[in-house]
Amino acid sequence: MLLSTERLFWTGFVSIKEKIRKEAMILFAEKGYSAVSMRQVAATAKVSVAGIYHHYPDKKALYLDAVRYAFSGKEEVFNKVWALVCPPEQTLVLFIRALFEVLIADRTFHRLLQYEIMNADAERLQLLAESIFHQQFSLLMHLVRKLAPTQDAHLMAATIIILVEGMLRAQPINRYFPGRKPEHDQLEVMAEHVTQLVLRALQAH
Amino acid sequence: MLLSTERLFWTGFVSIKEKIRKEAMILFAEKGYSAVSMRQVAATAKVSVAGIYHHYPDKKALYLDAVRYAFSGKEEVFNKVWALVCPPEQTLVLFIRALFEVLIADRTFHRLLQYEIMNADAERLQLLAESIFHQQFSLLMHLVRKLAPTQDAHLMAATIIILVEGMLRAQPINRYFPGRKPEHDQLEVMAEHVTQLVLRALQAH
DNA sequence: GTCTATATGGCGATAGAC
């Protein structure tokens, strides 16, 4: 029986390629593309450098595959939110919370996203926006329109994402600004703050 | 007459060290610490590699000096805002606009700031927060308290900065999301959007 | 204070055995 080495049936097994991809993803997220060497990836994934080059033509291909892997399947959490039948205000609350949860739970994803937004060229940004985040953004715009038909839906959708991501990204430095309290780091407090901010902006229209 | 080579009197002259620092700053901002080599800095600044090592003990020292240089003197623009005697609403409008303008005018500063927030260790983040941005943050909190005494001033001050910086940071990718219009890239539109968002949040208290 | 020349090691990538 022929089996792809990429996906095998028995649990707990990961192919060498999957192991390389996963460890590369973690390293690239932690230190950035240039600061990670193929030797480090090889050592972490417990293969030889040549072993990596059997699966990937070069370092850039490994990076791109790691990014693609990190970004895959992120919609599922949000589809549960969109599937729920409830008032749009409640959907907004759940979406904001889900976005916080995804970024907190997968710090590797969050950091790779930051690196990509900072350094990816136009072509890769377009791929990212149109192939990976397009549907979520559209659904968020649709939700905004339901809550405030006259509001600029694109601007508000972008604002929601910027607020959530920004609150998390700013956490480490905000720790050193005056007035910081322990509860500012709590998901519930952050989510409530963002939700109130957005709802007030939308209700004003 | 003995003169420090760091600061000379006649205009237009820049010492070799200043030239190295400035070119290093631009390169580090553009590509990140690891992606920049001493050879590149040397070539760009038109000195030999050994010439750099005469002024700096190692690459990290050069980077830190470049960051320090990029972050110096940024308060001046804001001090003009705080010096103006006008209603707090107007001060908020001017601050938000000034923050947009600083980040747009000095893209090098903005990118180095992003890299630092992403990658600096706790000690360097603390230095950044307490030595460089502390006063602006405090003044912003004070302004928030004037507008809404019962509001969480730290949270709102952080939110204002996150919103402004986030709008600019998200610009390249937002270009590829549905509903994007040319006017979304205009400073006036972004500033007005952020201002309205913040004012509504504050007036609700 | 700036240079040429060089030391030393890590880098991405490949050849070829098994």
Next chain:
DNA sequence: GTCTATCGCCATATAGAC
């Protein structure tokens, strides 16, 4: 499909002439 061994190059950093 994974390895050991190696290539050629570039990295940071230094020595010593001028």
